[in-house]
Amino acid sequence: MPTCWLVSEDDRHKPIQLPHQQALILGRGPETKIKDQKCSRNQVELRADCNRGFIIVKQLGTNPTNVENVIVGKGNQVPLKPGQKLCMVNQLYPYTVRFIEDASTFGSTGDGNKPVKRPYQKDSHGDEKAKEGPASKISTPSHTEEASYGASVTEKATPQKAEPAGHWSQGLKVSMQDPKMQVYKDEKVVVIKDKYPKARYHWLVLPWESISSLKALRADHCELLKHMQKVGDRMIKHCPDAQKLRFRQGYHAIPSMSHIHLHVISQDFDSPCLKNKKHWNSFTTDYFIDSQEIIAKLERDGKVSVKEGMxxxxxxxxxxxxxxxxxxxxxxxxxxxxxxxxx
DNA sequence: GTTCTAGAAC
DNA sequence: GTTCTAGAAC
Structure with a gap:
């Protein structure tokens, strides 16, 4: 069976071995050399499946952990495959995962077959709540996901209950299913009004198909994206101010909300919900990528890559x-x- | 994503 | 003094 290694992409430290089917909790601490206070000492729980070649990342900390630039969300878990990027917190501290057949030349100990030792790390600053527990923890592999969570996490600490679907980043998935929110739907997509519109007209077009982000798009999604844009065109056409206002249709480079969504937004930006710089720049800089551009890229390359530093x-x-x-x-x-x- | 608010900027 | 932003908390 291959061994699994968590590799620091910015080379802050040597690879950390993830034992097969054992939950390992990482975050701020000497192992990761992360000192950032935004990073919880129990930021993520990682569980490797060495046979199937991926790990499951669960966000435990409050601040966002990203997989492929998409926020996991506290209590949520997502798979991480080789080649995909994990950012421990706030888009920082990038990691990838590697599965190695012969691990003898890899890692810090040179002992590829035993889990890397992770001693209890006493909090030298004394600023962390005692309930956060040790810096990392390996739970027994015999637990199911739920049982493991209940046994190892709830009892030792995290006061919040695990509510993956209830996290704010999952809100669109809830709204799109709510008939009261739907202003249009067909066999492929649904349209809802943005709950906090940043202009006089601001709709979201969402596919029924679960597509997490732009990075998940593949060549065969082209027709779907074209349909989404056509539906957006229809929304604009039926808008009473269509003659008066200009519209744009596009995607945020790094959306906060899960489930891919096309913004259809009038360019007046006349809305009390537009309150800060982030709001403004997310619709008026290259952070807002026109629907046509996404479709063209997907047709040309069969995928959409989002540039760094957006x-x-x-x-x-x-x-x-x-x-x-x-x-x-x-x-x-x-x-x-x-x-x-x-x- | 929003809300809340400390403290920076005025 | 008030306005405004930016970061934490949710």
Whole structure:
């Protein structure tokens, strides 16, 4: 059976072995050399399946752990396969997973067949709640996922109950199923109004098929994406202000919400829900990728890759999307936008 | 994703 | 003093 190794992509430390079918909890601590206070000492629970060649990543900490740039969500678990990227917290501390047949030349101990020793790490800062427990923990492999969680985690600490489907990042999956939210549906897609619209008109087009993110798209999704855009076109066409307003259709490079969704949004950005720089830049910088561009990339390459560093675009200065003039604050930007509305 | 709020900026 | 942002908490 191959051995499984968690590899620090920025080479902060040597690979950590993940024993087969044993839950290992990692986070801030000497093993990962992560000192970032945003990272819980029990940030993730990792469980390797050495026979099938993947690991299950469960987010235990409050701050986001990402797999392939998608937030896992506290209490949720997702698979991580070789080649995919795990970011321990806040898009930082990248890792990949590797399965090695002969592990003798790999890792820090050179002893490829035994789990890496992980002694109890006393909290030297004394700032962490005692309930967080040891820095890492291996539970017995005989438990089921649920039993293991109940036995090893609940009792020792995490006060919140595991509610994967209840996490905010899963909200779209709930909304799209709610008839009261649906404004259009057919055999392939459903349209809902954005719960917090960032403009006078702001819809989300979601496929019934569960597609986690842009990275999960494959060539055979092209027709679906074209259909989603056509449905968006139809929404715009039936809008009473269609003549007056400009619209864009596109995707966020790194969406916060699970389940792929096409934004159909009018370009007035006249909405009380548009409150901060992140909101603004997510719709007016390259963070917003036009539907056509995604479709073209998918047709050309058979996949969509999102460039690194897109998150930085959200911190850019506030720049008017019409005249590109920079605005100092959100309220000033909102005042400025009114001048374009009147023209 | 939103809400809340400390403290920076004015 | 008030306004506004940015980060933590949810």
């Amino acid at each position: 998150g930085e675009l959200l911190k850019l200065p506030l720049c008017c999307h019409v005249c590109r003039k920079e605005q100092a604050t959100i309220p000033k930007l909102k005042d400025h936008l009114k001048t374009h509305l009147l023209s």
